[in-house]
Amino acid sequence: MTRINSKEEWQFVKDLLEENKNDHHRVWLGGSDADLEGTWVWTDGTPVTFSDWLTGRPYSSDSTRNCILTYFGYSWRWYDSICSDHRWAVCKIPAMPLITSPAPTCPPVTTSPTTTTCPSCPTCPPVTTSPSTTTRPSCPTCPPVNTIPSTTTCPPAPTCPPVITFPSTTTCPPAPTCPPVITCPTTKTCPPAPTCPPVTTCPTIPGQCSKNGNFYDINTGYCYKYKVLKDSLRNWYGARTQCITEGGDLASIKSRKEWDVVKGLLQANGVVLVWLGGRDEDVEGTWVWTDGSPVISDYWNPGRPSRLTNLNCLLANSGMSAYGWFDVPCSYLYYTVCKIRE
Structure with a gap:
């Protein structure tokens, strides 16, 4: 963790x-x-x-x-x-170890009686490791130069042999006693650098949503904020009037994610009993939100809503089944939670 x-x-x-x-x-x-x-x-x-x-x-x-x-x-x-x-x-995981390639080794160089300089060691391309560190292996030191003993007699040569060029140009020694020139092997190639996997980024909510706990509704394309009113106890009608004054309406719940956000806000404010925007006053047994959309929910407390015709407004009660929903008389006095579109 x-x-x-x-x-x-x-x-x-x-x-x-x-x-x-x-x-x-x-x-x-x-x-x-x-x-x-x-x-x-x-x-x-x-x-x-x-x-x-x-x-x-x-x-x-x-x-x-x-x-x-x-x-x-x-x-x-x-x-x-x-x-x-x-x-x-959220977990914290140690970073991956660096992956490096072994540096190439220069072979021994045999030269003529006149000392020949070893070409510079090959330069490896940058080696990329996951997730982002780049390491260049150090170039090895060239081994000592082996020389032909001075006592060796070179065969007579009327002309200089062809000049073989190292990474930097070598000048032919004076004729006619030049022995054949022995060259270093060709430059070694470093292995290809590993390829990092593509980075996957998580989607973010639209930029118009602020970062204060608001909820983005993918069905409507709007951002909503929620306000818990604890200044006074109100009946359902007074609660709705106050929410309209605040620029919104009594909270309606359209998804499990939205209900999780609202429950978290209620728990954080220590609210036990609170009005939501559902009722069945117009048609008994047909529950709708204040915008007229149907109340579709798995959050009713067992046995609710009841068949009593005087219980027409929706209450959330944290003392029963972690904010289970109840149908109660609209005249009862409880706290209020408003839903305001940004």
């Missing part, structure tokens, strides 16, 4: 989380104080020296919250949570 050692490393991880926030709203980091309450350490036992805690976190009075969770609705700030919750995680 991820260990964060610096502000720069945390910014890098946040950028990765931001690219994937449509699917991963809450993500585990590798910190915990399960062994000693209040002493936060990473999974390798090192202390948490850098942190980005949400204001008021971690709780000093709640010993059940022992693991570090980050949430995009809090701008990826950290908070302590119950370790048994099922969340996504």
Whole structure:
């Protein structure tokens, strides 16, 4: 699991989380104080020296919250949570070792009585390794030059033999006593550099969506933000009127991802009972949202909605089946969650 050692490393991880926030709203980091309450350490036992805690976190009075969770609705700030919750995680994996090619070796060079200079060693092309480091192997040192003993008598030669050129031009020694010139082997070629696999990037939400926990609806093409109103308890009609004043309407839930976002916001605000925008007042048993679209959901509490004709408005209750839905009288007073299009 991820260990964060610096502000720069945390910014890098946040950028990765931001690219994937449509699917991963809450993500585990590798910190915990399960062994000693209040002493936060990473999974390798090192202390948490850098942190980005949400204001008021971690709780000093709640010993059940022992693991570090980050949430995009809090701008990826950290908070302590119950370790048994099922969340996504971000892992930290050591980098791959560098792959280098062996440097070529120059063969021994045999020269005439007059010392011949060995050509410069071949230069290898850059060797590319995954993921990005480039290493050039060092060129080896040419071996000592072997010379023909001075006692060797060269056969008479009326003319100079053809001049064989090294990488830098060699001048023919004085005629007529030039022996044949022996050359170094041809230059060796380094093996081809490995090819890195293509980089796969995750899709991002459209640029018009801000980074404050908003939800992008792929069906409508709009971005929505949600606002929990805890200033007053209201009946269903008063809750809807206030949401319209805020520039939106009572929250309607059109997908599992959207419901996960809204539930996370309700949990973060400590809201237990809250109005949603569904009702069946017009036709008993036909539940619709405030925009007239049908309520299609698997989130009703068992046995709900009931067949009682005076229970016509939709309530979410965290005390029953983790925000199960209930049909209740519209006159009851609860908190409000609004859905506002950006």
